[in-house]
Amino acid sequence: MKKPVTRRKLLLGLGLATPALILGGIGLAGKKGAGDALLGSGEWLSLQARQRVGRKALAREYRREDISAVFRPNGSTQPKTPQWVEDAGTGFETWQLQVGGKVKIPRAFSLAELRALPARTQITRHDCVEGWSCIGQWTGVPLATVLGTVGLQSDARYIVFHCADKFGAWMYYESIDLIDAFHPQTILAYEMNGAALPVRHGAPCRLRVERQLGYKHAKFVMQIEAASSLSQFGDGKGGFWEDLSDYAWYAGI
Amino acid sequence: MSRTEASLRPQKGTLVKRHKLSTRLWHWASAAIIVVMLMSGLMIFNAHPRLYWGIDGANTDPAWLEIGASIGATGEKGYFRLGQTELTTTGVLGLSAGPRDSIAKRAFPQWATLPGEEDLAKARRWHLSFAWLLATGTLLFGIWSIANGHVRRDLLPHKSELRPGHICGQIKQHASFHLPQGLEARSYNTLQKLVYLGVSGLLIPALILSGLTMSPWINAVVPWLVDVFGGRQSARSIHFIAAFLIVLFVIVHLVMVVVAGPVNEIRSMITGWFRLPEERRK
Known part of the structure; x- marks a missing residue:
């Protein structure tokens, strides 16, 4: 008679252990540290998976007839910072893209100089973190080409994009790792749907990083900086929304 | 009579071993995970409720x-x-x-979402962390249940059970809350088999796969997967419909637990032991 009772107790214990563990985890989430670890685990696992699977996989490219009739502009649609306003006044003839940080030869590119580099055109789907999608055609210079021109220092790990638009008191910025930076579909786009990039979509030049969600696609890019760590920028989380609202830095999922 | 003998020669009113340890563990773990996924999913939906x-x-x-x-x-x-x-x-x-x-x-209102306040970033952290638990758990439980015979013995309906007449009869029985009694209650009836198989073998995998197609990275790695669902926005719609079906299943499931005898049913899913219900007098 003793044996089944023991086993029953064991099974009861095990049966209760799993939900208890999960509920315990949820309880811990209320506490800082443990909760951050639990809620950060998904992003960490996804990033680990991306390092191993499909590093070079290409995003789907669509046909011209798939292009959305209306492409919803999102975030800033009209920067007000003096330099950008001045550049816009000249039709972006005075605009310059500064490329520096952990690079071998820092330099600036004018829009004409970017246009003179070999271009890539791609029709891709833009997925916003909120859930909507639009399809557009983008033409620009692969970021890999620009980075190849300046050369990265050996300790460069991230590429940071400083933008001309401000949200409240904060300048928009974003960052990506070198896997995405050197991906062939990662381009600095200066044309959309066959015309100059409209202001509401980030004129004169925006980032397209096709295997991540919309907020990573920095608009109104003014400066590109190679860096060994993200801690020196903003609050150190690697981007405007990451700092402000704790959005995931890796937005491939 | 010891329990071992009872399980060999079951009679009404006696305790029988009904659920395997793996079934019980995954039942409660997935129940908790699904609550988190649903509530955080509603918060994500709130960011663009169309x-x-x-x-x-x-x-x-x-x-x-x-x-x-x-x-x-x-x-x-x-x-x-x-x-x-x-x-x-x-x-x-x-x-x-x-x-x-x-x-x-x-x-969706505050009481239905995780977190309660409007916070897309936090909801995504809940959803995309627990998604890993749901996906690995479903995969492991699926493989284990095929290997240990749970699927073949307990879940796959027998040919004779799939006759339309038999299924109609079962639906009538359930609708009038006349649940199987005595020995018959020891194994799943045909409706239970079809629903449990459908939910764990079709609905949950469809939720996981359509969820994966929300990821631009996964879209690049397995481009055909999003096509299976008819494109990214169709996949998002199907993901929502499948989540709605899970809610329906949980409601019906809980009602049936109450009708069938909540103490006995819940105990059997915790300890594994199930008391065969007495035959009802005609």
Whole structure:
């Protein structure tokens, strides 16, 4: 008679252990540290998976007839910072893209100089973190080409994009790792749907990083900086929304 | 009589071993995971409470389902719109209680979402962390249940059970809450087999796979997967419909547990031991 009772107790214990563990985890989430670890685990696992699977996989490219009739502009649609306003006044003839940080030869590119580099055109789907999608055609210079021109220092790990638009008191910025930076579909786009990039979509030049969600696609890019760590920028989380609202830095999922 | 003998020669009113340890562990773990996934999923939906068919879709495109708030004849109202049909849902959907006695324009109300306050970033962290648990758990439980015979012995219906007459009879029985008694209650009936197999073998995998197609990285790695669901926005719609079906399943499941005898049913899913119900007098 003793044996089944023991086993029953064991099974009861095990049966209760799993939900208890999960509920315990949820309880811990209320506490800082443990909760951050639990809620950060998904992003960490996804990033680990991306390092191993499909590093070079290409995003789907669509046909011209798939292009959305209306492409919803999102975030800033009209920067007000003096330099950008001045550049816009000249039709972006005075605009310059500064490329520096952990690079071998820092330099600036004018829009004409970017246009003179070999271009890539791609029709891709833009997925916003909120859930909507639009399809557009983008033409620009692969970021890999620009980075190849300046050369990265050996300790460069991230590429940071400083933008001309401000949200409240904060300048928009974003960052990506070198896997995405050197991906062939990662381009600095200066044309959309066959015309100059409209202001509401980030004129004169925006980032397209096709295997991540919309907020990573920095608009109104003014400066590109190679860096060994993200801690020196903003609050150190690697981007405007990451700092402000704790959005995931890796937005491939 | 010892329990071992009872399980060999079961009689009404005696205890029989009904659920395997793996079934019980995954039942409770997945129950907790699904609650987290549903509530955080509703918060994510709140960020753009419109659903579309096809590859792309945004605010200017027609939505087949929409939850929102608008100005009605008597002030602001919350609405739920399905195709051309609109229901006023003020207080629950579209417009509901916000923090500190305020009224918030939000698709699903505070009590239904995780976290309660409007926080897409945190909801995504909950959803995309627990998604790993749901996906690995479903995969391991699936493989284990095929290997240990749970699927073949307990879940796959026998040919004779699939006759339309038999299924109709079972539906009538369930609808009148006449559940199997005595020895018959020891194994799943045909409806249970079909529903459990459908939920764990089709619905949950469809939720996981359609969820994966929300990821631009996964889209690049396995481009055909999003095509299976008819494009990214269709996949998002299917993900929502599948989640809705899970809610329906949970409601029916809980009602049946109560009807069948909650103490006995819940004990059997914790300890594995199930007391065969007495045969009802005719």
